[in-house]
Amino acid sequence: MNNIIQSLIKEVVRVEVSGKRLINGTVIDSGSDVIVLFNGIDYVYIPVDHIQRFGIYDDNEEDIQAPSESPNITALENEKELTFREVLTQAQGNYVEIYVTNGQPLHGYIMSLMNDYFIFYSPIYKTMYISIQHLKWLIPYSKNESPYGMNNQTNLVQSNGQLLANTFKEQVEKFQNTIVVLNIGGDKSHIGKINNVEEQIVEIKGARTNSYYLNLDHIKTLHEV
Template sequence: MHHLNNEVVFIEIMGGKIFNGSLIDSSDEIFVIHVNNQFVYLPTDHIYTLERDIDNENNIQSPSEIPQFITKVNQDLTLFNILSMAKGLHVELMVTRNEALHGVITSVMDDYFVFQSPIYNTMYIPNKHLKWIIPHIKNDLPYGISETEFLSLSKIKLPTLKKQFADQIAELKGQLVILNLGKDFSHIGKINHVEGRLIEMKDGKSNTIYCNLSHIQIVNPV
């Protein structure tokens, strides 16, 4: 898709969200689009359609600056590299259907990453459920918190992390968790066991429920 670089496009994300902006770069894993003075990184797995905005009624122009994640280090445009370069920065993520998350990425593992939110605290997020990521400028901190408060998020100490998401969730056996922020396909309870792709939990009434790990977008230990 490099022949469309600097073209004004419409990109529709699975679920109906449409971005209208200047396409900056693309790879098999990531598309970078400039929208409203922000660089948005879109994993290709969530892109439904892409088309040129021939009329360009919004008079969208190519940006004068270069995306910071691409210029920081000379690396391939992969999801793993983008997540790694975003560590320590204020980023906006979309994972669940309609709620953006603000905070900082602290660890990037094989198939998931750890996100620290001032609102939700520690969150384990599988890479495959990330719909987009937007880096914010250095002094633009979430929720009006101070720089000291924001920097403290990156210093939160966690036990040694497993490389795979399923193995990491198995480490939470006996802990209370919120799955998917209490939104669609969510559950709140204690993890009893993880085997294969299933999580066995006890809910608020101590009933046993089983959740498919493939549909877990976020695990938030309580």
């Protein structure tokens, strides 16, 4: 538990996360690797590894007030403090907003949680494989809310029975000779066929170009076309 962050409990702060994204909110809780903010509407769970800087937000132009209810995701009774992995575990099967890359929050739910990645179902992108190290924040939906006005009673899509690899690298290897979209589809995305994966290097074949090569550590999301 970080005593500096703990000293800011109930203070309104401004947090800059990786990608120069700013989040304002009241500090509600913190753990060894996560901080929890209330932005006036939602609880925002931010991994400490992605916090660039933070400070007390004196202006508070949004007039952010303290929450009237406790967050749904908290440390378990037998645990001393909340961890980001526990946040992901408790969020499984519930609607969430997550932010990974390209200025595009993703909406859906976590289907499965593996060693260093998770399987996410998005109504837009369908089944996605997302590296945990690139997840910037997670916002649980309220109990009566669903993305895109979907029927909240709709059964959650279940895994298609595919045998999942333990690590993100091994899962990427399973998509060799498959056309995929890497990093969602924004300016820094890559679309092509995975030809080969060796150590940290992924070889991609574009539509009409020669192969090019990516560092696996910078692949944030993967979904099949």
